[in-house]
Amino acid sequence: MTRLSHLFVHVSDLDRAKRFYVDDLGLAILMEETGYLRVGGADGFHMGLEQREPSQVGSVGIEIVIQVPDVDAAYQKLVERGHQFEAPPTDMPWGARHAWLKDPDGYPLSIYS
Template sequence: MKVKRIMANTVTEDLDAAAWFYGELLGLDLLMDHGWFRTYGSSENMRVQVSFGTEGGSGTPVPDLSIEVDDVDAALDRFREADVTIEYGPADEPWGVRRFFVRDPFGRLLNILQHQ
């Protein structure tokens, strides 16, 4: 057996909040819409990964999701313009990433990062 894909699922009564945050702010495409369940994604090829930790690095809590972007400073600007609270960072970490933390509309802690 080989794992082909891992998907994160979040319970919500507000699918429009997901559309705004993941579609508009993060720029993900709506890939599937059943009306009661929507999936956002991109055409990027990604490795299958699941991470586990006792902390998120630099004394931070373990984030619920890590989202790698191609321009972390542009992402930071978008979140600031949308008045999304930056909970950590931006920080250039000693393991070679620049990142910041935000919470999505459902309370999930997100690590938005770019490898340097």
């Protein structure tokens, strides 16, 4: 069966990305090698982070979306850790509650529950 395995993202500072995605957002480390980190959650979808030169980082037209158990609690934790959001968590017409911010390399990111 064909399935989506993981998203692959180029980052300019792997240690900084690891702090954000693992320490701040709470994703689990699934694989770690020199210059590469794979993180994931409970459902099996993964994100590979590979360190690259700043000129190779960034992409228009993508948004990373991460489901959290409680978006309000995650929002508060991230704000306390110095992350800036576009706005506080908001109820969306499709039934989810979202808050948007950017990761350390400027990739748009949404947390929701």
